[in-house]
Amino acid sequence: MAPPLRAEADTARPLGHARIVLRGVATGGDLRFCLLREGYAAGHLGPRGWQVGEAVLDPLAVEEEGGAPVLVLPPALVRHVEPGPLMLRLPALGRDLALFWPADIPVYDTGDDALALGGAKAPPPPAQKPKRPAPVDDETTRVVTPPPPPPPPPVEPRPRWPLVLVALLVLAAGAGGAWWWWSTREVPPVAAVPPAGPPPQPAAPEWPEGTDGLTPAEVVTRAPSPAGILAVALRRQAAGRHDDALLLFEEAADRGIAPALTALGRLYDPNGFVAGRPFTSPDMRQAADYYRRAALAGDTQVLAHREALKAYLEAAAAVGNVTAAEALREFWP
Numbered sequence: 611m612a613p614p615l616r617a618e619a620d621t622a623r624p625l626g627h628a629r630i631v632l633r634g635v636a637t638g639g640d641l642r643f644c645l646l647r648e649g650y651a652a653g654h655l656g657p658r659g660w661q662v663g664e665a666v667l668d669p670l671a672v673e674e675e676g677g678a679p680v681l682v683l684p685p686a687l688v689r690h691v692e693p694g695p696l697m698l699r700l701p702a703l704g705r706d707l708a709l710f711w712p713a714d715i716p717v718y719d720t721g722d723d724a725l726a727l728g729g730a731k732a733p734p735p736p737a738q739k740p741k742r743p744a745p746v747d748d749e750t751t752r753v754v755t756p757p758p759p760p761p762p763p764p765v766e767p768r769p770r771w772p773l774v775l776v777a778l779l780v781l782a783a784g785a786g787g788a789w790w791w792w793s794t795r796e797v798p799p800v801a802a803v804p805p806a807g808p809p810p811q812p813a814a815p816e817w818p819e820g821t822d823g824l825t826p827a828e829v830v831t832r833a834p835s836p837a838g839i840l841a842v843a844l845r846r847q848a849a850g851r852h853d854d855a856l857l858l859f860e861e862a863a864d865r866g867i868a869p870a871l872t873a874l875g876r877l878y879d880p881n882g883f884v885a886g887r888p889f890t891s892p893d894m895r896q897a898a899d900y901y902r903r904a905a906l907a908g909d910t911q912v913l914a915h916r917e918a919l920k921a922y923l924e925a926a927a928a929v930g931n932v933t934a935a936e937a938l939r940e941f942w943p
Contacts, residue, residue: 615698615709619716626685626718627670630698630709637679640702642666645687645709647696651856651889652896659690659899662856666701689717689940692895692933713932717940816841822849826857836865843873852888863900868907872915875900881918894923894934898941 614634620627632641644666645655656665671682693713699706817838821829822845833839843858856877862870876882878900880892897919904912920942926934 615707617709617711617715619714620682623682624685624718625716626688628683628688628691628715629673630681630683631675632679632681632707635679635700635703635705637674637677641672641679641681641700642668642702643681644699644701645691645696646699647694649890650893652893655687655690657686660893660896661860662853685718688715690895691715717936818842818845821845826854826861829858830861836862836867839865840867840870840873843870847873852886856888866907868904868909869911871900871904871907872909872912875904875912875915875919879915879919881915881922894919894926895937895940898923898937902941 614632616631616633618629618631620629635641644664646664647653647655647660650660652660652662654661654664655667656663657667667687669681670684673680673682691711693711696709696711697706698709817834818841821832821842824832824842829842830839833842839858840862843855843862846852846858847855856874859870859873859877863874875897877887877889878893878897880894880897883889883892885891898916901912901916901919905916920938923934923938927938
């Protein structure tokens with residue numbers, strides 16, 4: 611008996627598109643969907659990857675095959691899905707359907723929003739090798755070095771006592787002029803020095819003081835700047851409130867704070883991963899994605915973490931880890 615759902619590569623569209631055939635589901639109606647993976651804290655697929663909260667997604671297109679509806683997924687979503695069991699939720703129909711994502715669906719990632727619309731950019735032309743210069747005959751280009759000129763004849767030194775005498779006369783005249791000027795000038799009154807003002811106060815500390823009792827939503831609402839959200843997230847992470855820290859890191863990253871992207875990558879990084887802070891297992895693809903976005907946003911602190919993760923993935927790929935090999939191709943092209 612054929613399974614109710616079937617996921618496969620969409621060969622009618624550019625590389626990276628996928629389709630899900632919904633057998634047993636009536637055509638028409640609201641076919642927005644959710645994709646879930648069990649056993650992960652970030653178990654809901656969102657527009658930018660796996661996240662904690664549930665997200666309802668729109669298919670790129672809805673087609674029909676043998677009376678069954680077909681959901682078309684764009685590369686921007688497909689690139690986040692790894693082979694294995696998933697759950698497809700149709701909120702409008704109130705149905706949860708088991709789905710297995712096969713390993714033969716290719717991914718294609720250029721970091722371009724055009725992928726979400728089904729357009730794939732052509733690969734850049736190969737770089738041309740520089741042409742080697744033609745060999746040059748040494749006999750035709752040899753330069754004859756002329757002999758060095760003869761040294762100049764020695765100059766007989768002149769007596770120095772006239773110069774010494776002139777220097778003494780100049781010093782004597784200068785000393786006399788200085789004595790006359792100091793003895794005849796009027797000394798201006800000394801201006802009163804105003805009293806010193808209060809010493810400059812140190813810059814006010816970051817906003818997190820007094821925020822420990824606020825919910826994450828209240829922190830986002832009251833933060834004076836996106837940097838304040840990041841400061842509260844770091845404070846809560848240090849206090850062991852890892853779920854709050856995750857939500858606040860995501861909010862700060864959405865508002866353009868590059869170090870928040872690095873902090874998110876550290877949560878998923880298998881290098882130094884600690885279970886329960888807040889996830890139960892690492893996610894090398896998520897870590898690679900956040901590290902690349904942080905580097906593109908200008909955070910120099912991410913560079914060492916990104917190089918260490920690359921070395922980890924290379925070692926894993928060398929022993930046959932397919933996910934590590936795909937992450938290297940996707941995030942270190």
